Amino acid sequence: MVARTRFDDSECPVARSVDAIGDWWSLLIVRDAFDGSRRFGEFQRSLGVAKNILTARLRTLVAGGVLESVPASDGSAYREYVLTPKGKALFPVIVALRQWGEQNFFTPGESHSELVDRRQGHRLRALEVLSSDGRRLDPDDTTVHKISTQ
Amino acid sequence: MVARTRFDDSECPVARSVDAIGDWWSLLIVRDAFDGSRRFGEFQRSLGVAKNILTARLRTLVAGGVLESVPASDGSAYREYVLTPKGKALFPVIVALRQWGEQNFFTPGESHSELVDRRQGHRLRALEVLSSDGRRLDPDDTTVHKISTQ
DNA sequence: CTTCTTTGGTAGCATGTTGCAACCGTTGTG
């Protein structure tokens, strides 16, 4: 599916997002980028992914405007991969997946990595889906509308 | 990767979530479930996915506790697939992907489906990542901590 | 109760993608 079936033409934003990211590896690359990974080798060691796959995914992410290839920050001749603004905008997606995982796939007390507020070292507040006037919304409180924007 | 490489043993909640969902089709199935699809045929027509793939994905999602197979609500002998509480907890993930897609992959004025507050018909508020004391957090304001919970 | 259609799959096969291991040029290091 990754390369053959495309959702680009879908009018569902979820489908376009999914298509733009590419596959799960790509999402984990983005996660690592949020966690500070920048270099090819860092991603490779962290993920344990085959190098040819990593190469392909990094290329896709750069082509899709999620990552950007920049000169290495340490002055070496190598390059680094950093999140673009579009990539950083994936933050809520990663946080949402992280919180879902924490709540559903860890037994209480089981060790896991944790995303914390840098200033206070505290865990983040759980994401909330809110209406425009600030009410907390459950899935059942929402409905999908086919519209022309305008 | 979907079936061979497993992230189950990872201590990163994002990886476990990704592994639990399975693949992109599964996520789109979940999206459709949020949008009201319940029957095999509904998912199949909506997604255009091959039936054997859909069969496999539905099974995985049921096995993973995301969906549940229940008797059809219309009294027929067929079965329906509905979100479990764990599945409904994916709501912020879907909303986050949707908002990212809306903001990055549609030209202003381009038609797309929209998730609205059922009560008022308004668009949802953009998801915000917040600290425990309610400050809005950017990716750079956070850091990943390896901890033992407790 | 008989036939036709819909539903919800399964089976087999061609094709595409993934993962692995080996290789390789360039860059950094002692």
Place this chain on the structure above:
DNA sequence: CACAACGGTTGCAACATGCTACCAAAGAAG
């Protein structure tokens, strides 16, 4: 200058995907 590390590329085997055809059970029509 030698040697290791980095960042890939290539080829191949194994696996997963997508397509089409097929099929049994259920529902609808008469």
